[in-house]
Amino acid sequence: MYTQTDVIKDTTADGPEGELVINMGPQHPATHGVLHLVITLDGETIKKIEPHLGYIHRSIEKMTESLTYRQFTYVTSRMDYLSAHINNLACAMTVEKAMQIEVPERAKVIRVLMNELTRIASHELWIGAMAMDLGAFTPFFYAFRERELITDIMEETCGARLTMNYMVPGGVMYDIHPSFQQKVKEFVTQFKHKVTEYEDLVTNNVIFQSRTKGVGFLSKEDAISYGCSGPVARASGVSCDIRKLYPYEVYDKVQFDEVLDTAGDSFARYMVRVREMNQSIRIIEQLIDSIPEGEFQAKTKAVLKPPKGEFYTRVETARGELGVYLVSEGGTTPYRIKYRSPGFSNLSALDHMARGSKIGDLMATMGTLDLVIPDIDR
Amino acid sequence: MFLKEYIKDVVGGVTSLLKGMRKTGYYFFHPKEIITEQYPDNRATLKLAERFRGEVVMAHDANNEHACTGCTACELACPNGTIKIITKFDMTPEGKKKKAIDTFIYHLELCTMCNLCVEACPTGAISMAQNFEHSVYDRNKLTKKLNKPGSKVREGVE
Numbered sequence: 273m274y275t276q277t278d279v280i281k282d283t284t285a286d287g288p289e290g291e292l293v294i295n296m297g298p299q300h301p302a303t304h305g306v307l308h309l310v311i312t313l314d315g316e317t318i319k320k321i322e323p324h325l326g327y328i329h330r331s332i333e334k335m336t337e338s339l340t341y342r343q344f345t346y347v348t349s350r351m352d353y354l355s356a357h358i359n360n361l362a363c364a365m366t367v368e369k370a371m372q373i374e375v376p377e378r379a380k381v382i383r384v385l386m387n388e389l390t391r392i393a394s395h396e397l398w399i400g401a402m403a404m405d406l407g408a409f410t411p412f413f414y415a416f417r418e419r420e421l422i423t424d425i426m427e428e429t430c431g432a433r434l435t436m437n438y439m440v441p442g443g444v445m446y447d448i449h450p451s452f453q454q455k456v457k458e459f460v461t462q463f464k465h466k467v468t469e470y471e472d473l474v475t476n477n478v479i480f481q482s483r484t485k486g487v488g489f490l491s492k493e494d495a496i497s498y499g500c501s502g503p504v505a506r507a508s509g510v511s512c513d514i515r516k517l518y519p520y521e522v523y524d525k526v527q528f529d530e531v532l533d534t535a536g537d538s539f540a541r542y543m544v545r546v547r548e549m550n551q552s553i554r555i556i557e558q559l560i561d562s563i564p565e566g567e568f569q570a571k572t573k574a575v576l577k578p579p580k581g582e583f584y585t586r587v588e589t590a591r592g593e594l595g596v597y598l599v600s601e602g603g604t605t606p607y608r609i610k611y612r613s614p615g616f617s618n619l620s621a622l623d624h625m626a627r628g629s630k631i632g633d634l635m636a637t638m639g640t641l642d643l644v645i646p647d648i649d650r
Numbered sequence: 651m652f653l654k655e656y657i658k659d660v661v662g663g664v665t666s667l668l669k670g671m672r673k674t675g676y677y678f679f680h681p682k683e684i685i686t687e688q689y690p691d692n693r694a695t696l697k698l699a700e701r702f703r704g705e706v707v708m709a710h711d712a713n714n715e716h717a718c719t720g721c722t723a724c725e726l727a728c729p730n731g732t733i734k735i736i737t738k739f740d741m742t743p744e745g746k747k748k749k750a751i752d753t754f755i756y757h758l759e760l761c762t763m764c765n766l767c768v769e770a771c772p773t774g775a776i777s778m779a780q781n782f783e784h785s786v787y788d789r790n791k792l793t794k795k796l797n798k799p800g801s802k803v804r805e806g807v808e
Contacts, residue, residue: 343729346764410674417685424699431701431778437764445765446701472673478659478666 290314296634298327305645309622316630321623329649336609341367341441341576344606349435351613352647354394355589357386360439365520366585366596367441370578376567379443380521381559385456386430386438387521388552392463393422394590395545402542402639403474406483411473418466421459425452441576443569456560460553470546484538488625488637491536498624499617502592503548504641507533507540514588526558541640575604591615591642615647703763703778706733706756708796715804716797718775720751727770732760750803754796759789773807 291314298308306327312320332351336344345363349356361383368375375383400415423433429449430436438445449455474480490500495508505512513530515523531547533540580602586595592614599608618641626637677683689696698704710716720737738752768776776796786792 339729342727343766346729346762346766410670420685427702428699429701431699431703431765432763435762435764437766440769445769449699449701469673473670476666477670478663 291319298324305643307619307643307645307648311631311634313631316632318626318629318631318634321626321634323619323622325649327649328646330646332650333609333611336606338605340604341578341606344609345439345441346435346437348611349437350646351611351650352589352591352594352615352644353434354397354644355390355591356435357390357438358587358589359594360437361387361521362585362587362589362594362596364439364441365587366583366598367576367578369585370581370583370598370600371441371572371576373442373570373572375443375521375570377522377564378566379568379570381563382444382448382568383439384521384523384526385556385559385563386426386444388555389422389425389456391552391590392549393419393426395549396422398545398590398642399470399474399542402642403480405635405639406480408474408477408480411470414466414469414473418459418463421455421462425455425459428452428455440569442572443567445569447568448563453560453563456556460556460560463549463553467546467549475542475546481539483633484542484636484640487538487629487633488640489537490621490625492534494621494624495536498621500592500621501614501617502588502590502642503531503541503544504592504618504621506531507544508536509534512593514586514593518586520585520587522559526555528552528555538636538640545642577602577604586612589614591644591647592618611650613647613650615644619643619648698780698782700780701778702780702782703765704780704782705758705763705778705784706761706767706776706796707779708754708776710798710801711804714798714801716775716801717773717804717807718751718754718797719773719803719807720749721772723770723772724767724776727766729764729766730760730762732757732762733767751797756794756796757792758784758794759792775807 291312294311294313296309296311298306308324308327310322310324311318312322330350332347335347339347345360348359348363351359367373396415396419400412400419403409403411403415426436427433429452430438430445490498490504490508492509495505495510500508500510501512509532511517511530511532514520515528516530528551531544531551533544578598578600581600583598583600584595586593588594593612594614595610595612597608597610597612598606601607622638622641626634629637687696708716708718720735722735722737725733725735734755734757735751736753736755737749739747740750742748763778765778768778784792
């Protein structure tokens with residue numbers, strides 16, 4: 273292992289003339305994230321990008337080995353904090369799969385509704401942050417206005433705005449708030465009306481288009497070989513939506529399209545996310561009026577003890593495919609948990625995508641990857 | 651040819667910019683549609699959701715009695731070691747020893763508000779409160795004793 277100063281010293285001593293190594297990040301933990309990229313430049317052209325990870329590593333996988341099956345779901349909210357619900361769902365589903373718990377129909381519908389609201393909230397935040405990376409400050413506030421409605425709904429039903437811990441093995445923690453359905457309907461109406469504002473502000477903006485079109489190209493073959501998933505891979509034409517390919521909960525009963533694009537550049541990734549929000553709205557509209565009556569949580573034992581064996585679940589988070597691999601020894605705590613996080617694989621393609629482009633384009637490439645650093649480091 | 655494209659680019663850029671400016675200008679002249687909350691100034695009218703999880707509290711009634719039996723279910727359910735329960739043995743009128751709660755120690759600085767302790771409590775003794783302004787100058791103040799001095803278990807709660 274070498275320190276930051278060593279990196280600079282080594283490459284400037286040995287590298288050819290005109291090459292420059294700069295450190296991008298790590299920034300303050302309160303800002304975008306603590307990603308540290310060591311970029312080798314030839315003039316303004318990027319020759320190599322080396323991400324340095326581990327600044328926000330909390331050893332979540334090791335931590336879960338000492339937590340019981342009821343406790344370990346809450347930690348995963350801290351991985352990909354923007355899709356906390358979906359992470360919790362993946363963990364809850366793994367335990368349910370292992371223990372063969374039948375989840376009530378009502379809980380399943382509530383889970384899908386919450387998942388789609390989370391997905392919209394995550395994409396909203398991403399649009400704001402991405403536009404801000406490219407120098408547009410106003411869309412950030414517009415995106416957060418709609419996101420605020422979702423966090424209010426979450427706060428009312430789940431009791432928290434970001435780290436909800438609402439999905440528990442066997443169902444959901446509480447029943448939905450009496451005003452949940454009405455609030456969601458209000459949100460859907462407002463979202464449909466306001467989403468056109470993004471088109472005026474961001475999508476149709478000439479500066480935004482010229483900064484993203486053709487930038488950070490990723491071909492279909494490369495997207496597959498780097499293991500990309502989620503909107504990053506779908507913008508390159510890889511059909512990889514887990515909701516469609518391996519439906520879980522009630523995704524097989526609702527109508528929605530898998531959003532695909534073939535351009536593979538930053539603008540395609542942007543468009544995929546915007547269209548995905550509309551698909552999420554479509555799913556919500558289908559389910560919001562038909563939440564079945566019944567229990568919101570299955571009857572489970574106080575202490576969960578899955579049988580000995582290995583279990584794997586995959587879900588589609590806002591960023592891509594999240595896999596939870598659980599090894600159980602039959603005790604009250606997991607023997608081993610491995611998370612396959614979407615952010616890590618998507619980041620691995622960054623070097624390939626940005627090589628040969630100008631350093632100014634790196635912001636667009638990195639922004640459209642939608643990296644959440646705690647998800648990469650865990 | 652080059653000049654024509656250049657002018658086209660400039661005109662297109664300015665048009666798209668003005669389109670965006672029209673949107674922002676609309677909100678400039680319609681301040682009622684702005685949804686920002688003036689947080690520290692609106693403390694008196696601030697209304698949080700009833701399920702909002704701010705901190706763990708133990709409800710006491712008028713007789714200074716609570717419903718906590720000291721069963722340590724919450725302590726076992728907590729993933730962070732936030733709760734520590736010190737138990738004692740009370741003498742019942744029949745002269746038998748009975749386990750009871752002495753002190754309910756709650757470390758607010760370790761708490762992640764995951765609600766697992768409230769879910770685990772068999773008697774409904776603890777609940778989540780809406781207070782979210784927890785900052786203090788001394789971190790020792792974050793370690794709290796939830797049962798009030800002199801309080802005891804309500805009759806009939808097992």
